[in-house]
Amino acid sequence: MKIRTRLLALASAFFLAACATPSHQIDRTHVSENQDSRVQFLILHYTAIDFDKSLKVLTTGGKVSAHYLVSDNPVKTYQLVDENRRSWHAGVSYWAGATNLNAASIGIEIVNPGFVDTPAGRVYAGYPQQQVDEVIHLVREIAARHRIRPDRILGHNDIAPGRKQDPGPAFPWKQLADAGLIPWPDPALLEIRRTVFQVVPLPDIAWFQQKLAQVGYQTPQTGILDTATREVLATFQMKYRPTNCAGDPDGDTAALLDVVTTPGGMITLQASPATTDNRSPY
The missing domain is CATH 3.40.80.10 (Peptidoglycan recognition protein-like)
Known part of the structure; x- marks a missing residue:
């Protein structure tokens, strides 16, 4: 009886050890250069x-x-x-x-x-x-x-x-x-565009919708100044002209949209010492 008990104990221990051992091994020594963070x-x-x-x-x-x-x-x-x-x-x-x-x-x-x-x-x-x-x-x-x-x-x-x-x-x-x-609109280019839109006719609604979509917003492409288009216009204005974000398609907004969608119209500044702190990580 004692021998049988010992044999059962040994068999159980062997079984548990086998279960704990991975069924296969993965080689992780080769890391691809073709990857980036999932966070975009x-x-x-x-x-x-x-x-x-x-x-x-x-x-x-x-x-x-x-x-x-x-x-x-x-x-x-x-x-x-x-x-x-x-x-x-x-x-x-x-x-x-x-x-x-x-x-x-x-x-x-x-x-x-x-x-x-x-x-x-x-x-x-x-x-x-x-x-x-x-x-x-x-x-x-x-x-x-x-x-x-x-x-x-x-x-x-x-x-x-x-x-x-x-x-x-x-x-x-x-x-x-x-x-x-x-990135932020180039102030020099924006001043030029503002001057232009003070003298030329205001673009039609289809132009505003196309520019907003070009920026990245999900925007109707109907040529109609509907509620959804006004909401997108107001959102764009909140960021770049927060003092007036009623969603109206005016000349100043047209100038901003023109600069934002012009190649090279958006500039990203190098952080200066005044904007870089040395605090410990959170």
Whole structure:
């Protein structure tokens, strides 16, 4: 009986050891040069609620998430989702032919109350400078890590115009441009185009729609100034002319669109020492 028990124990141990041994081995000594990060886009959002509510919604049963959350007071960056995993932040989305950007993007939520509608019109909340500095630092780190193209650092409204407004016209995109993170219209060329559009007839709606689609927006191509076209125009204006983003197809917007879609019309600055900080990684 003792011999039988020992034989059974030995057989069990052998079986368990066999199960623990991989059925095959993979040679990982050859690494292809033909690859890049799955992360192709970086999307900025505002939460429209305070920090405590934002953290709860983004980490529990709210059906939404983001890779990072940047608080406002005190300013601090929280990582909520590993960059190698998909967070649920973009939803139905489109940019320059790419769709459903959750699978190819990193999302940053910025704590900000968003907007309130008043009798005088919609009013958007500003961003504290320290929070903007934190976002710039975070964007620089992520973009460098994944080699994200500057023209693919976008707002939620860019990839879902009309459906989303964040990060809104109060977000200082120009500071990201000054930090060398995103391209910006060449000011000299823009001044020339503005002068031109002061004297020539305003292009038709089909021209505006074609230019907006060329930028990357999902835009109707009907030649009609419908609600969807106005929403895309307003989104474009939020970034490049935030003081007037009513969605009107005026000469100043035409000049901006002309420069943005002209080869060489968008310039990306080299980050200066003033825009590069030496803080420890988040």
